[in-house]
Amino acid sequence: MFPANFAYVAAHSVEEALQLLAKHGEEGKLLAGGHSLIPAMKLRLQSPQTLIDIGTVPGLCGVRLEENQIIIGALTIHADVAVSDLVRKHVAGLADAASVIGDMQVRNRGTIGGSVAHADPAADLPVILTALNASFIVRSSSGNRAIAADDFFTDFYTTAMNAHEILTEIHVPIPAPGSGTAYAKLPHPASGYVVVSAGALITRQASGSCATARIAIGGLGSGPCRAVATEIELQGKPLTPQVIARAAAKAAEETDPVEDSYASAEYKRHVATVYARKAIEAAVERTATN
Numbered sequence: 001m002f003p004a005n006f007a008y009v010a011a012h013s014v015e016e017a018l019q020l021l022a023k024h025g026e027e028g029k030l031l032a033g034g035h036s037l038i039p040a041m042k043l044r045l046q047s048p049q050t051l052i053d054i055g056t057v058p059g060l061c062g063v064r065l066e067e068n069q070i071i072i073g074a075l076t077i078h079a080d081v082a083v084s085d086l087v088r089k090h091v092a093g094l095a096d097a098a099s100v101i102g103d104m105q106v107r108n109r110g111t112i113g114g115s116v117a118h119a120d121p122a123a124d125l126p127v128i129l130t131a132l133n134a135s136f137i138v139r140s141s142s143g144n145r146a147i148a149a150d151d152f153f154t155d156f157y158t159t160a161m162n163a164h165e166i167l168t169e170i171h172v173p174i175p176a177p178g179s180g181t182a183y184a185k186l187p188h189p190a191s192g193y194v195v196v197s198a199g200a201l202i203t204r205q206a207s208g209s210c211a212t213a214r215i216a217i218g219g220l221g222s223g224p225c226r227a228v229a230t231e232i233e234l235q236g237k238p239l240t241p242q243v244i245a246r247a248a249a250k251a252a253e254e255t256d257p258v259e260d261s262y263a264s265a266e267y268k269r270h271v272a273t274v275y276a277r278k279a280i281e282a283a284v285e286r287t288a289t290n
């Protein structure tokens with residue numbers, strides 16, 4: 001399949017990319033790793049007249065520590081997130097998620113910024129970044145603004161970003177001492193995308209009980225959803241297998257999953273409870289080392 005004809009222009013800075021976006025308006029589209037946009041163009045789901053390539057814009061790659069946050073440039077590829085020492089040390093759940101995206105080729109081209117901007121309901125990173133309470137820094141000609149993960153994913157393939165904005169960084173707060181994070185995914189056997197997945201951030205009190213929990217589930221709706229009933233069920237309780245199982249059983253409460261040819265809504269709801277339990281158990285195990 002071939003995409004419709006398009007023009008191509010490479011931007012050499014964020015400012016130049018912003019100018020090009022302003023110039024081309026609705027007909028211009030940013031290109032990062034191209035691993036979601038190009039397939040969509042080949043299927044004629046998208047037909048931008050001009051691709052604005054930001055792939056070589058300096059300053060948008062890499063992982064660094066700043067105060068109490070891990071800052072990840074929007075152009076950082078999944079493979080680099082997966083092996084980053086900072087990510088593995090402080091938010092291992094993010095490394096879990098990055099390492100199970102697609103295959104090696106996808107992980108070596110696809111970017112974290114492209115993944116969250118594309119907002120595929122079956123993507124991995126939106127789920128774990130929601131559990132980690134990340135925020136997304138977007139730049140426009142009027143400056144930067146931060147959007148919390150809870151507010152970022154607004155619908156299928158839709159985010160709170162405006163068309164004239166560029167995502168530049170993802171900020172991931174370093175969890176409090178005594179925290180553990182994890183990600184667990186049931187992949188579609190053919191595509192590898194998420195059927196259902198769960199991300200967990202668990203913080204323990206000195207007594208060992210759960211101080212706070214953030215749990216996000218993917219595959220049940222238009223984007224990641226917080227499993228609020230599970231979070232409440234865990235709070236203040238000892239993190240025994242029974243407590244975790246009871247909390248995880250509530251992971252799909254108040255969700256209305258979309259059925260597809262692979263999985264019924266009932267199956268997705270059930271699998272969500274299983275993968276929530278796996279993610280919480282793995283996060284709890286990691287609290288011991290943090």
Ligand SMILES: Cc1cc2nc3c(=O)[nH]c(=O)nc-3n(C[C@H](O)[C@H](O)[C@H](O)COP(=O)(O)OP(=O)(O)OC[C@H]3O[C@@H](n4cnc5c(N)ncnc54)[C@H](O)[C@@H]3O)c2cc1C
Nearest residue numbers: 030032033034035036037102110111114115117123124167
């Ligand atoms: C075979 C295959 C298997 C895959 N499997 C998985 C999987 O298992 N799990 C998973 O999560 N993903 C999967 N993916 C998707 C992959 O992770 C993509 O890399 C990712 O979703 C998009 O990143 P990209 O850099 O390629 O973005 P692009 O395709 O270049 O762009 C995607 C969209 O984001 C916009 N965009 C890109 N960067 C920015 C920015 N900085 N600011 C604003 N907008 C921006 C673009 O305009 C476009 O609309 C798979 C892809 C393929 C081809």
